[in-house]
Amino acid sequence: MVGRISDSELHEMRIRKLQNDISDSARLGIPVKFMHLSALTPTSREHHVERHGELFTGQEMLDWWAEGDNRVRCRCACTPVLLDNQGRPMTPDLMVKAKMDLKAFKAS
Numbered sequence: 001m002v003g004r005i006s007d008s009e010l011h012e013m014r015i016r017k018l019q020n021d022i023s024d025s026a027r028l029g030i031p032v033k034f035m036h037l038s039a040l041t042p043t044s045r046e047h048h049v050e051r052h053g054e055l056f057t058g059q060e061m062l063d064w065w066a067e068g069d070n071r072v073r074c075r076c077a078c079t080p081v082l083l084d085n086q087g088r089p090m091t092p093d094l095m096v097k098a099k100m101d102l103k104a105f106k107a108s
Contacts (some may be wrong), residue, residue, distance in 0.1 A: 011071045013079075015062065021080050022058035031083040034061050040074035040105040047068060049078050049105065053098030055081060055089065 005013075018034070025032045038044050038052040038090045046071070056064070062077050082090040089095055 007071070007073055011065070011074070015065065017061070018058060018061055018078060021030070024059075031081060032058075032080040032088070033089075034058055034078040035081050036061070037077045037079060037098070038102075039077075040101060041075065043073075044075070048074065049102070052105075053095060054103045055095075074095065 007078070021034070024030075034057070035056040036051040036054050036056060038049045040049065040052060051064075056078075066076070081094065084090050
C-alpha cells in the first residue's frame with residue numbers, strides 16, 4: 001500500500017533517532033536516560049507495557065529492541081529525560097504522568 005510505513009522502516013527510524021539522541025547528549029555533555037513509552041493499545045505485549053514509564057540508558061534501549069521479536073509489530077517509543085547531578089529525572093511530573101497512564105491502561 002502506498003503511504004504505509006513497514007515495521008522494518010519504522011524500526012529503522014526509531015533506532016536512528018535513538019542513536020542520534022545518544023550521540024547528541026554525549027557530545028553536549030547532557031546527562032540523559034530514555035523513558036520507554038508503550039503504545040498502551042489492546043495489542044501491546046505485556047513485556048512492552050511493563051516497561052512503560054521506566055528509564056533506561058540508550059544502550060539498554062538498543063539492546064532491548066535487538067532481543068528476540070521485540071521490534072516486530074512494536075509501536076513503542078522512547079524519549080530522552082534530562083537527569084540532574086545525582087542522576088534523578090529533572091521532570092518528575094513526566095514520570096508520574098507515565099505511571100498514571102500505565103495504571104489507567106491496566107484498569108481498562
